[in-house]
Amino acid sequence: MSERKVVPIQPVPATPGADEDGLVSLYVAHQKIYPRSVQGLFARWRWVTVWLTQLVFYGLPWLDWGQRQAVLFDLEARRFYIFGLVLYPQDFIYLTALLVISAFSLFLFTAVAGRLWCGYACPQTVYSEIFMWIERRIEGDRSARMRLDAADFSGGKLGKKTAKHAAWLLLSLWTGFTFVGYFAPIRELGFDLVAGQVSAWGLFWILFYSFATYGNAGFMREQVCKYMCPYARFQSAMFDKDTLIVTYDTERGEPRGARSKKADPTALGLGACVDCTLCVQVCPTGIDIRNGLQYECIGCGACADVCDTVMDKVGYPRGLVKYSTQNAMAQGWTRDQVWRRVLRPRVLLYTGILFAVTVALFTHLALRDPFKVDVERDRAALSRIVAGGKIENVYRLQLMNAAEQPLHFELRAEGLPGLLLDAESRVRVAATESQWISVRLQLPYDAAPAGSHPISFSIRALDEAGASVGEIREKSVFLVPR
Amino acid sequence: MSDFVSEFWHLYVAGLSIVSIIACLLLLWFSGKAKAMTANDNTTGHVWDGDLREMNNPLPRWWVGLFIITVVFSLVYLAFYPGLGNFAGKFGWSSQGQYEAEVAKANEQVAPLYAKFSGMPPEQLHQDPQAMAIGNRLFMNNCAQCHGSDARGSKSFPNLADADWLYGGEIDKIKESIVNGRAGNMPPMAAAVGTPDDVRNVAHYVLSLSGSPHDSLRASLGKSKFGACAACHGNDGKGNILMGAPNLTDDIWLHGWGENAIVEIINKGKVNQMPAQASKLTEGQIHVLASYVWGLSKAKTVAAAQ
Numbered sequence: 001m002s003e004r005k006v007v008p009i010q011p012v013p014a015t016p017g018a019d020e021d022g023l024v025s026l027y028v029a030h031q032k033i034y035p036r037s038v039q040g041l042f043a044r045w046r047w048v049t050v051w052l053t054q055l056v057f058y059g060l061p062w063l064d065w066g067q068r069q070a071v072l073f074d075l076e077a078r079r080f081y082i083f084g085l086v087l088y089p090q091d092f093i094y095l096t097a098l099l100v101i102s103a104f105s106l107f108l109f110t111a112v113a114g115r116l117w118c119g120y121a122c123p124q125t126v127y128s129e130i131f132m133w134i135e136r137r138i139e140g141d142r143s144a145r146m147r148l149d150a151a152d153f154s155g156g157k158l159g160k161k162t163a164k165h166a167a168w169l170l171l172s173l174w175t176g177f178t179f180v181g182y183f184a185p186i187r188e189l190g191f192d193l194v195a196g197q198v199s200a201w202g203l204f205w206i207l208f209y210s211f212a213t214y215g216n217a218g219f220m221r222e223q224v225c226k227y228m229c230p231y232a233r234f235q236s237a238m239f240d241k242d243t244l245i246v247t248y249d250t251e252r253g254e255p256r257g258a259r260s261k262k263a264d265p266t267a268l269g270l271g272a273c274v275d276c277t278l279c280v281q282v283c284p285t286g287i288d289i290r291n292g293l294q295y296e297c298i299g300c301g302a303c304a305d306v307c308d309t310v311m312d313k314v315g316y317p318r319g320l321v322k323y324s325t326q327n328a329m330a331q332g333w334t335r336d337q338v339w340r341r342v343l344r345p346r347v348l349l350y351t352g353i354l355f356a357v358t359v360a361l362f363t364h365l366a367l368r369d370p371f372k373v374d375v376e377r378d379r380a381a382l383s384r385i386v387a388g389g390k391i392e393n394v395y396r397l398q399l400m401n402a403a404e405q406p407l408h409f410e411l412r413a414e415g416l417p418g419l420l421l422d423a424e425s426r427v428r429v430a431a432t433e434s435q436w437i438s439v440r441l442q443l444p445y446d447a448a449p450a451g452s453h454p455i456s457f458s459i460r461a462l463d464e465a466g467a468s469v470g471e472i473r474e475k476s477v478f479l480v481p482r
Numbered sequence: 483m484s485d486f487v488s489e490f491w492h493l494y495v496a497g498l499s500i501v502s503i504i505a506c507l508l509l510l511w512f513s514g515k516a517k518a519m520t521a522n523d524n525t526t527g528h529v530w531d532g533d534l535r536e537m538n539n540p541l542p543r544w545w546v547g548l549f550i551i552t553v554v555f556s557l558v559y560l561a562f563y564p565g566l567g568n569f570a571g572k573f574g575w576s577s578q579g580q581y582e583a584e585v586a587k588a589n590e591q592v593a594p595l596y597a598k599f600s601g602m603p604p605e606q607l608h609q610d611p612q613a614m615a616i617g618n619r620l621f622m623n624n625c626a627q628c629h630g631s632d633a634r635g636s637k638s639f640p641n642l643a644d645a646d647w648l649y650g651g652e653i654d655k656i657k658e659s660i661v662n663g664r665a666g667n668m669p670p671m672a673a674a675v676g677t678p679d680d681v682r683n684v685a686h687y688v689l690s691l692s693g694s695p696h697d698s699l700r701a702s703l704g705k706s707k708f709g710a711c712a713a714c715h716g717n718d719g720k721g722n723i724l725m726g727a728p729n730l731t732d733d734i735w736l737h738g739w740g741e742n743a744i745v746e747i748i749n750k751g752k753v754n755q756m757p758a759q760a761s762k763l764t765e766g767q768i769h770v771l772a773s774y775v776w777g778l779s780k781a782k783t784v785a786a787a788q
Binding site: 025027030379380385387 | 513514516517518519520538540541542543544545546626627628629630631632634635636637639733734735739
């Protein structure tokens with residue numbers, strides 16, 4: 001057994017509001033956070049992901065594919081269109097694969113670079129970023145916003161607040177409308193909205209998602225991450241000592257203190273931290289990164305960006321606050337050494353699984369037949385005897401056409417000698433439609449002993465020109481009565 | 483509401499609900515008053531296993547508001563919807579009532595459609611794909627359980643897709659079968675026929691009527707005993723649709739094929755019943771369904787005519 005390592009708890013000042021006995025309430029009043037605007041490498045990357053994700057989100061429903069919307073999840077008809085794909089509820093396994101891919105992507109990115117998802121791509125972060133940009137445009141930066149909130153009521157304050165909320169609401173409504181546009185054809189939805197003919201549920205969901213956007217990005221912000229989000233909690237399970245986290249170089253920074261630009265810090269006995277508190281002012285969750293890694297930290301790198309600008313100004317080297325790993329900090333590793341540790345077993349394993357599942361999903365999608373068949377035995381008659389003493393079993397076949405052209409289905413049954421198929425020889429099913437048909441199988445008397453016999457249906461699909469587009473085999477049983 | 487066998491359970495459930503809600507409020511009130519101890523490093527000062535300490539992470543105060551909203555919601559809910567024991571709520575809502583309202587609304591929506599169909603004779607409905615699709619769904623929901631999804635029945639459940647009708651295949655007769663059901667009753671006939679050997683002879687005679695494999699000597703002996711059967715099945719054995727006596731000459735064997743099956747029916751008789759469906763279907767639905775069933779045996783002729 002290795003020696004137990006005690007993780008030191010960073011000294012944090014006691015909760016404000018504690019009385020002299022150190023007693024505090026179980027609840028705390030919410031302190032509004034006024035994040036200061038920040039520029040730098042990581043802020044730029046965040047804006048890149050904001051643009052990318054939002055161009056996809058707002059743009060996708062407007063794309064067309066042939067005669068229909070390219071991406072549409074038609075819940076009522078239970079058909080899910082994704083560009084050339086037409087999925088049935090029976091294709092749910094693909095959603096499972098998608099979720100597995102999402103989960104392993106999260107594991108992989110988190111193991112390598114901590115809460116990358118939280119800091120750059122999570123909708124909560126992305127919409128908060130957009131809403132804060134609007135807020136800055138109208139109310140100004142941190143100090144101006146704090147002054148405005150503290151100021152007495154005035155016409156100017158009313159005007160600014162009204163403008164901000166109007167802009168927020170407009171964007172929220174558009175977001176809600178776009179979201180519903182993935183489930184109802186967005187152009188029709190738009191026309192219906194303008195004409196006031198949108199369905200009650202459509203309107204409800206538009207308003208619901210608008211309200212969620214407005215509330216979460218406008219008011220809840222970091223509180224969603226701190227008090228509600230389960231991913232924020234379990235991501236720490238994916239952390240190890242080689243995971244990139246936003247860190248403050250205590251050794252270099254401490255003891256912190258203000259100093260004149262001309263003064264020599266070593267002579268004053270000071271570290272590199274000039275204690276400007278800008279890292280606290282820019283933090284969207286309102287923490288002080290100098291207290292070490294905290295559960296509130298979403299890994300957005302705003303403090304690293306702002307500290308670099310300060311270091312540039314005072315003429316110190318950058319990187320007092322930076323992305324680094326616990327190992328690198330403890331052992332003074334170089335950049336290359338940190339990079340080498342990226343290829344550790346955990347990361348390779350996550351990458352391997354992610355790659356395998358992704359390849360499996362796309363291979364399966366590429367090779368899939370554009371139709372499906374479900375075989376059910378008739379609910380009423382187990383078996384019956386028909387003219388000529390033949391034994392007959394009845395089956396119901398659901399022919400599901402997942403192609404955007406009509407398909408003709410040809411059926412065959414095999415598995416028992418002398419098995420006869422009594423059904424229409426060819427069934428036409430319209431594009432993306434499904435159809436139930438009754439099929440009878442007949443077996444001469446005494447051709448098989450009493451009991452249940454495995455049989456199978458072979459279903460071949462042909463397009464209008466008569467070319468085969470695939471064949472499916474479905475198993476069932478044939479019952480011979482005693 | 484007759485959910486509870488005694489008044490006690492009504493009071494028990496209602497009391498428990500109200501006490502629980504009050505307890506929730508009390509808990510909120512106490513937790514608002516309660517204080518937690520914090521050490522000066524913002525932990526609770528508790529230490530487990532030598533090094534595990536608990537940070538002080540208080541819940542934001544607005545969260546209490548959410549709890550209060552749930553309490554208010556539950557009170558409003560209990561006032562308007564059933565939940566407090568026998569109390570039905572101001573709205574008098576019930577799942578049965580909602581179901582009936584939805585059915586009534588749906589019936590109202592399809593009423594014009596059925597009104598159109600009701601004015602059409604079965605020959606015309608049979609050519610209407612929409613009517614036949616509705617007929618098929620009605621059949622699947624109400625008839626297929628016994629007659630099979632292809633309507634060809636099974637032992638003791640008549641085939642509706644052939645031209646053989648126990649009670650007649652005209653639209654009115656089919657409607658009569660659907661509305662009132664049918665009760666076929668053949669009494670045990672062994673005594674009337676004679677000895678067990680006579681019964682076997684009659685069975686062979688019955689087989690001979692449809693040209694099925696039989697012993698012609700036994701059949702000729704059985705012919706004289708068939709008189710007992712003729713009262714219902716007719717002298718020629720062609721049955722009687724007025725009483726649902728099956729045609730014995732058409733090689734269709736509803737209750738089993740072969741000598742033994744016939745002997746058993748003669749000895750034991752047969753009661754075969756179809757329940758009345760009138761209460762489950764509207765008049766318009768019955769018309770469409772009857773037309774669908776009427777058309778099943780015509781399918782081939784129609785296809786040939788096209």
